[in-house]
Amino acid sequence: MKILVFADDLSWNELVTGNHDIEWIRAENIDSFANKDEVDGYFNLSENAFAVDYSQFKKPVFINSVSGTLKDIAAAGNISRINGWHGFIKRNAWEVAGKINDASAAIVKAMNKEYVQVPDEPGFISARIIAMIINEAYFAKAENVSTEQEIDIAMKLGTNYPHGPFEWAAIIGIKNIYSLLKTLSKTDNRYKPSRLLEEEAMKDQ
Numbered sequence: 483m484k485i486l487v488f489a490d491d492l493s494w495n496e497l498v499t500g501n502h503d504i505e506w507i508r509a510e511n512i513d514s515f516a517n518k519d520e521v522d523g524y525f526n527l528s529e530n531a532f533a534v535d536y537s538q539f540k541k542p543v544f545i546n547s548v549s550g551t552l553k554d555i556a557a558a559g560n561i562s563r564i565n566g567w568h569g570f571i572k573r574n575a576w577e578v579a580g581k582i583n584d585a586s587a588a589i590v591k592a593m594n595k596e597y598v599q600v601p602d603e604p605g606f607i608s609a610r611i612i613a614m615i616i617n618e619a620y621f622a623k624a625e626n627v628s629t630e631q632e633i634d635i636a637m638k639l640g641t642n643y644p645h646g647p648f649e650w651a652a653i654i655g656i657k658n659i660y661s662l663l664k665t666l667s668k669t670d671n672r673y674k675p676s677r678l679l680e681e682e683a684m685k686d687q
Contacts, residue, residue, distance in 0.1 A: 483592050488515040489527035489566075493546075496571040497525060501593050523589045527566040529658075536561050542586040544578075548609050548658065549665040551602045552580050562586055563602065565609050569645075569653045577606040604665045612650055613662045613673070619647035620676035656683045 487497060488509040498506045509515035512534060515526065523542040526534060532550040536543055536557060546566025562580035564571075576595055579602040590597050600606055605613065619633050628636070634646020651659055660683035666673035675683075 483523075483589070484521040485523050485525060485589065486515060486518050486521045487525045487527065488512060488531075489525065492568050493527040493566060493571060496568070497527065499572070504592055523585070527571065531566065542583070542589055544586075544589075548606065549604050549662050551604060553602055559583070560586075563606075565606055567609065567654045567658055569650075570609075577608060579603070579606065605662050609662060610666065610673075612647075612654075613659050613666070616647040616651045616659050617663055617673070617676050617679055619651075620679040620682075624676060624678040659683070 483503070484505045484507060486507045486509055487494060488511075489497065494508060498504075507518070507521065509518070512528070515524070516534070516538065519541075521541065523544070524539060525544045527546045529546070531545040532547040532555065534545075536545075536555075539558075539560065541560065543561050544564050545561060547563045548565050548567060552561060552563055557580070559581045560583070562578050562582065564576050564578055574594075574596060576590070576597045577600045578590075578597045579600055582590075582597065582599055587597075604610075615637075619630075619637075622628060622633060623630060627633075630648040634648050637643055637646045645653065656679065660675055660679060663673050663675040663679070667675065
């Protein structure tokens with residue numbers, strides 16, 4: 483099985499590490515990604531994966547799109563959304579939005595991954611929860627409740643999470659968190675980004 487991937491170094495390593503039964507091919511740019519058809523499937527894990535025209539792709543395509551939905555781009559049935567944030571690709575179980583046909587399922591199985599099919603909504607499930615936790619941590623920091631380090635330690639010890647909220651924000655990227663919160667807040671005010679989080683996201687432009 484041959485899989486073509488367009489991704490940064492960290493996402494590439496998270497995807498291919500341990501998956502020795504697949505021949506991984508790395509695209510140097512989006513043009514070479516789009517113009518290679520002798521493969522069994524595609525992964526576009528770039529930050530701009532949502533903006534690509536996938537109409538010419540006939541094999542399964544997995545795209546990193548946490549905020550944007552397949553409905554937004556009128557994606558064909560061979561396109562699936564996954565959470566391609568740093569730290570999420572290496573998980574054993576993926577949330578997948580879109581149709582999982584036999585070809586798509588075969589790729590996931592070859593990677594020794596499990597998948598949970600979820601509705602085609604912004605944020606999936608876990609990303610939405612983590613973004614809200616990070617947002618609440620920024621509210622707490624802005625109100626001088628505690629320091630970033632103390633909040634991270636408290637969350638890890640109190641909930642057994644692998645990372646504290648500020649550690650998660652550093653891994654995922656504050657811009658990604660902010661973008662998801664902005665999208666979710668359009669329909670639910672609970673997700674309105676903290677002003678401090680917004681300021682940090684603007685600095686990171």
